[in-house]
Amino acid sequence: MALLGGLLLVSLDERNPFVLNTGHQLMGAFLLLSALLPLAGSWGFQAALDPSPKEAFRTPVVLPFLLVAFTAYFLNAVAKDFEAYFLQGSAVYEAMANYGNPLGEWGAEALAPLLPWLSRYTWLVEAGAPLLLLVPLWWARTLAVLLLGSLHLGFLLFLDIGNFPLVMLSFLALFLPKEFWRLLSRPRPWVRVHYDGxxxxxxxxVAVLARLLGVRVQALPAEGEALDLLLARRSWVVEWEGKYHLEGWGFYALLRASPLWPLAFLWRVPGFPWLANRAYRLVADRRPSLAWTRRHLPERPVLPPGPWAVAVALAFSLVYGFYSLYGPWDSFVCYLIWTLGM
Structure with missing residues (x-):
């Protein structure tokens, strides 16, 4: 789907005004390259089918993204007018005056004393942060992402340059290491799910749902009070914070204990709890067989991509680099000249 979406986007980038702007070429490159990422190892249904505990594996498929990021920032900084950015410090003012949105036009005058320093900050970040991206230390890469992200937040607030800041912020999120997310994640409580043994x-x-939602679950055959509730209501029993939740409310408890906890507020919408209960009964009253379970919910271990994926990704980075710089026709002509010259 990423490959099809990327091809569609490339086919539209010369015609669609909502795509054709300062971010349209990068959007196509990122979307097409994402087809080669180890998506099965990230969050999603395929990853939830893996019965083994999630352990991070290193993959060089991220190399093309690092190559694109380093080129986009470092070479851009080298090509900038050093005098305007660093010596005079007038670059940010010129950008806000010429390309600013209403907030940017106001800021060009109201923030005038700060703008020379923001110009120098912009150049230093674009020249230095890409080097930190290449450092194999999680805090260095996190610092690089935060520094570069601060530039794009400024672009988003003060400049009218289309979706380029949003594209680049999404792109930079690829480089945030797992240690960064662990710093932000709150301790998650255990949830007990009592089911028909x-x-x-x-x-x-239950196992697939727990991995999909990122919930710490103890799945137990029902006994005692939980078994009485299960038999009386023909429902699983989800125990969370000392309370039992049945039928569709079991999903509410799982969501409250997961990183997706804001979705639990749907149960405050009138009529939604009834729909959730009906959906649960629709499945619970027609529980599939063991053969169906093995066919549609198989155990699939996650494997890192092979060397061929890395080779294709690196080759694509080179080809798309020509396309981004010269366009499709001129890139083909440059390739012919280079080939004949060889």
Missing amino acids: GCGFCARA
């Missing part, structure tokens, strides 16, 4: 579909569905 003889139901293979129930056990597998």
Whole structure:
């Protein structure tokens, strides 16, 4: 789907005004390259089917993204007018005066004393942060992402340059290491899910759902009070913070204990709890067989991509670099000249 979406975007980038702006070429490159990322190892349904504990694996498929990022920032800084950015410090003022949105036009006058320093800051970040991206230390790469992200937040607030800041902020998020997300994540409580011990579909569905939502789950065959509730209501019993939640409310408890907890507010919308309960009953009253479970919820270990993916990604970076600089026709002509010259 990433490959099809990327090809569609490239086909539209000369005609669609919502795509054709300062970010349209990078959008196509990032979307096409994402087809080669180890998406099965990231969050999603395919990753949730993996029965093994999630352990990070290193993959060189990120190399093309690092190459694109380093080129986009470092060479851009080298090509900038050093005098305007660093010596005179007039570059940011000129950008806000010529390309600013209403907030930028106001800031060009109201923030005039700060603008020379912002010009120097812009040049230093674009020249120095790409080097930090290449450092194999999580705090260095996080610092680089935050510094470059601060530039794009400024572009988004004060300049009228289309979706380029949003594209680049999304791109930079690829380089945030797992240690950064651990700093932001709050401690997650354990949730106990009591299910019918003889139901293979129930056990597998709970495991997949737990990994998909990122919930720390203890799945247990129902006993005692939980078993009485299960038999009386024909429902799983989700125990969270000392309370039992049945039917569709079990999903509410799982969401509250997951990183997706804001979605739990849907249960405050009138009528939504009824819909959730009906959806649960639709599946619970027609529980699939063990054969269906093995066919549609198989155990699939996540494997890193092979060397061929890296080679294709690096080759694509080179080809798309020509396309971005010269356009499709001129790139073909340059390639012919280079080939004949060889």
